[in-house]
Amino acid sequence: MHPILSTVLQRLGLGFLTLFFVSIIIFSSIEFLPGDFTEAVLGQTATEETVAAFRRELGLDKPAYVRYFDWIGSVATGDLGQSFSGRASSGVDRSRSVAELVGPRLANTLFLAAMTAIIAVPLALTLGITAALYRNSIYDRSVNAVTLSTISMPEFLVAYLLILILASLNPIFPSLANVTADTPFWERVYKCSLPALTLTLVIVAHMMRMTRAAIINLLASPYIEMARLKGLSPATVILKHALPNAWAPIANVIAFNLAYLVVGVVVVEVVFVYPGIGQLMVDAVTTRDIPVVQACALIFAATYIILNLIADIISIVTNPRLLHPR
Template structure:
């Protein structure tokens, strides 16, 4: 087995170990949430017998350790459990029991979130790389200073503030885009893009700043290297020096920051989805926390953690592939 294969397998093992530890934290934290689903469903006038019966039907009367290992075993078999709220609805209405599956609820919502993340990444990554390269090329110029002020302002502003500012200017004062992203199954691609564009622009303002500043810093850090000086002495244009010589050697930190921001697009969309009423996994997560739907909350947290760990793992592997010195640390 080669050195690269050993490094990749080692990273995979650490990723799985981290996900296992995170699953324990998720289960413990979710089950420590105040309130009780049975009490919330039945209301304040519920009798202790009725609450006990519902808790027994849902398995909430079992010890936490037993419930955790049962949940972990189900997850390993691809079963994220049954939604408490939907199971209660099915029992009262007699509707299709498959709708009570957590996987059936999360699937379409996760697809919507991935679509939003994809649109944001398609805008943010090229824009941030271009701005970072130009800021490095014209460092200490008016363009560089304006770009730094803009990125620092966007980093310092919370997502909901940026969202409301965009709604004010692009949906209220100038009705160019809809303020609510009420997308649904069967919607055409063009209409879906139009409904998704405003939350995507909000997320773009947040993540572009990090990627642009890291690109600028990584390139400037390499401009004093001997091989860059040699390329300049050969008469190459500054743009060609940066694109052909500095940028390829600065890929490792840039890949890391891009992966971290892509992970944020999946795990940090909760606030943006709530503001725009976007039917993604973040909105489902908030709604499930309100009604104490423990299986859905646990599944959402596990998906967030899994996406974050997977993208960090991917960034680590791509950094190793792009930089031979990381494959041979000695």
């Protein structure tokens, strides 16, 4: 078997194994959440018999390991279960499937992530390459100072500053990203401008600095010195010689930040009241809707693992030692 294929298969196996252990951590963590859904719905005046009957109806009376294997078995078949929302002790079931709840919210989060990535990735690569090209110049120091300032501030602070400047003092963009399924595309883009700008400022700094560091590290290599001795321009040296060999670390940084766009948007979605999966998870935790919380957490974990697997595979297939084994 070719070394690349065997290495990729090993990474995929480790990815599935990691997801399995993460699912155990997710289920165990939710078990330790304070409060109980049945008590939250029925209230403190409910009798023990009513609470026990309601728990039995929801399947919460089963041992934890039985509920875990029931849940993970259903997820393996594509069934995320039924939401507890809408359930009542009267026997009337108005609940919706978790997939029905998560689907539109996940689409909204992916739209915001894609909108941010389209702006952030080219901008970060451009800033990183030009900062490496003009290393130690005023431009390089200015870019580093700005990116260090943005990366040192938490997301909610950046979001509130943008709301203050671009929505309150200068009403250019709306402060709330209250989009719906019927919102036209360009109106959706307009309403998502501030959340996307917030995420862009947060992730550009990290991607730009890692791109700059990767290219500067390669500029000390002997083959780069040879390219310079041939009289090639600095831009040609970086774009045609240094950048292709820097794709592996850059791909890892891009994948890590793209994973953050899906996994770490909870705070941004809450600030802008954006109907994404992060906001859904916060609401589900508040109402003790266990199936929805489990599904959202598992989607976050799977997204993070998949994107990191893609970055690993890119670094593997661009490794000359594996492409041309002796």
